[in-house]
Amino acid sequence: MEIRASLPQDLRGVHIHIVGIKGTGCAALVEILHARGAVITGSDVGERFYTDEILERLGLRARAFSEANITDDIAFVIYSSAYRTDTNPDLIAAVRKQKPLLLYTEALGALSRSAYSAGVCGVHGKTTTTGLVGTLLQSIDLPSQVLAGSVIASFGGGAAGACTMTSASFGNRPGTRQYFVAETCEYQRHFMAFSPQKIILTSVESDHQDYYPTYEAILAAFVDYLCILPEHGQVIFCADDRGAAQAVECALRRRGDIQAIPYGTTASGDWHITFGRVESGRQYFTVDGLGECALAVPGEHTVRNAAAAAALVTELLRTDGKNPADYAGKIKSALLSFAGGRRRSEVVGRAKTPRGEDVIVIDDYAHHPTAIATTLAGYRAFYRNHKIIVDFMSHTYTRTAALLDEFAAAFGSADMVVINKIYGSAREQVGRTSVTGELLAERTKEHTPCTVYAGEFDQAARVVLDALSEPSGATDGYLFVTMGAGDNWNVGTQVLAALSAR
Numbered sequence: 001m002e003i004r005a006s007l008p009q010d011l012r013g014v015h016i017h018i019v020g021i022k023g024t025g026c027a028a029l030v031e032i033l034h035a036r037g038a039v040i041t042g043s044d045v046g047e048r049f050y051t052d053e054i055l056e057r058l059g060l061r062a063r064a065f066s067e068a069n070i071t072d073d074i075a076f077v078i079y080s081s082a083y084r085t086d087t088n089p090d091l092i093a094a095v096r097k098q099k100p101l102l103l104y105t106e107a108l109g110a111l112s113r114s115a116y117s118a119g120v121c122g123v124h125g126k127t128t129t130t131g132l133v134g135t136l137l138q139s140i141d142l143p144s145q146v147l148a149g150s151v152i153a154s155f156g157g158g159a160a161g162a163c164t165m166t167s168a169s170f171g172n173r174p175g176t177r178q179y180f181v182a183e184t185c186e187y188q189r190h191f192m193a194f195s196p197q198k199i200i201l202t203s204v205e206s207d208h209q210d211y212y213p214t215y216e217a218i219l220a221a222f223v224d225y226l227c228i229l230p231e232h233g234q235v236i237f238c239a240d241d242r243g244a245a246q247a248v249e250c251a252l253r254r255r256g257d258i259q260a261i262p263y264g265t266t267a268s269g270d271w272h273i274t275f276g277r278v279e280s281g282r283q284y285f286t287v288d289g290l291g292e293c294a295l296a297v298p299g300e301h302t303v304r305n306a307a308a309a310a311a312l313v314t315e316l317l318r319t320d321g322k323n324p325a326d327y328a329g330k331i332k333s334a335l336l337s338f339a340g341g342r343r344r345s346e347v348v349g350r351a352k353t354p355r356g357e358d359v360i361v362i363d364d365y366a367h368h369p370t371a372i373a374t375t376l377a378g379y380r381a382f383y384r385n386h387k388i389i390v391d392f393m394s395h396t397y398t399r400t401a402a403l404l405d406e407f408a409a410a411f412g413s414a415d416m417v418v419i420n421k422i423y424g425s426a427r428e429q430v431g432r433t434s435v436t437g438e439l440l441a442e443r444t445k446e447h448t449p450c451t452v453y454a455g456e457f458d459q460a461a462r463v464v465l466d467a468l469s470e471p472s473g474a475t476d477g478y479l480f481v482t483m484g485a486g487d488n489w490n491v492g493t494q495v496l497a498a499l500s501a502r
Helices: 024-035 051-057 089-096 104-112 126-138 187-193 215-226 242-254 300-319 324-337 369-382 397-402 404-408 437-445 457-468 489-501
Strands: 015-019 039-043 076-079 100-103 116-121 144-152 162-166 179-183 198-201 234-238 259-263 273-279 282-287 291-295 346-352 358-364 387-392 416-419 451-453 478-483
Touching: 015 024, 015 089, 024 039, 024 051, 024 104, 024 144, 024 162, 076 089, 076 104, 089 100, 100 104, 104 116, 104 179, 104 187, 116 126, 116 215, 116 300, 126 144, 126 162, 126 179, 126 300, 126 324, 187 215, 198 215, 198 242, 198 300, 215 242, 234 242, 234 300, 242 259, 259 300, 273 300, 282 300, 291 300, 291 324, 300 324, 300 369, 346 489, 358 489, 369 387, 369 404, 369 478, 387 457, 397 404, 404 437, 416 437, 416 457, 437 451, 457 478, 457 489, 478 489
Parallel strands: 015 039, 015 076, 076 100, 116 179, 116 198, 144 179, 198 234, 234 259, 358 478, 387 416, 387 478, 416 451
Antiparallel strands: 144 162, 273 282, 282 291, 346 358
16 A cells, blocks of 8 residues: 655754656655755666766765665655556555655645745746746845756756756744745646746646647646635746746636736736847846846846846745835846756757858757747847757647648748647657658748758758858857757767767
8 A cells, every 4th residue: 555645844864755756856856855955766777868967966876676675764755657556666665665756746746835935837838937046036035945847057056957946045034934945847737736926927828738628727736726825825827828827817717805916018017018129249138127137148028037037036026025126236246147957948059050150069958849939039139149940859749630721831930940740749649640740841841931841850850951051141150049848969979979079
């Protein structure tokens, strides 16, 4: 019989074993638990991931799955939803030995109840917004921890980076309020395990069609999440996003006590945004409550995320009894220091074409039509004198089939598009859809004429290298972007290797 449990407030010396420890969420959780004094072991597959570097920095190494991993001194077993208690050897042994079990989402929820917590949610922008929140909190004197869904460059951690930020004062002031901010995911309503005092809501639209077959279904999930806020809890929402605004409107009909704080170009109040100039690797904007600010990363969507992060940090300062005006300068400096995250407009390399033109290679996780369109529009403004080539791998057959027309029209800011085969999910029944990468390429060509289908990564790399051998016609050369939630970042790796070898 499985024993479900929650984590204790004091984790010092508590032995926790994590099944699926290399997953991004679990690796981030390891950083949090380690910072709180827990003793960590974990298991996973043998393949090396970037999270191995994060674990090694903490003196940890993933073990192979085995019943022998579950030793008598283990107090709790946390596991990724990718593994089942009746098939994974570690989990089978944990059940047999009656070790208390928690899913990753349950463990995150337990941590949220041990501090004054805020959740960052939305179909798009969760990771970047959470990274911005952590970057801002790192610059001020609030005792805080932040967990993001990817490595954030400004969180430190050396060459491997870090998924979490723990402030110097966290846990060092007994009896004072501690703050915890985490990215919370809508898939399968995972965020309902979290206990937030405040929420950032970036966007709501149709996604995860294998679980939310209609827009109304995913909207209802976000509304339910907003409604678990405590009395007079706050939701900071993007007024420019129709779905986010609708979710807040629905939540307020059920919970009139919730305080709604809008941000965006259509918002009124302190978090109204006015976009400014883009020059010298910076984009400038004005937020009514802060004045002129700047970011060193592209995209109007990133500006909106920055406003959301600044709004949350401002409200946390008020909660802590501090005057936010005293911190305005630090907040603006921290915004400028933000360098993005892994697979979020990540510059992975630079090279020269055979003709001597510059090539910037970026990898980005955008995998929904709205995210693709807004991200590429940001690149077009930020890298305005570059020819933009995009290699895209669509993620899941169900999402591609449901949003085929939207995907096809999403690449308008690119000069050339290369489409790979679809990256399927183990969760879906592929035979239920007739969509293919070839079909997506055909539809995309109707909107972006220079579109090529190259199913495999080596084919795609050859297509891109052939394109780079021609004059760009742009004064600053090429921007090559690998985009999607699959593993087509390999195309960028191959292109960089080939260019470097010439």
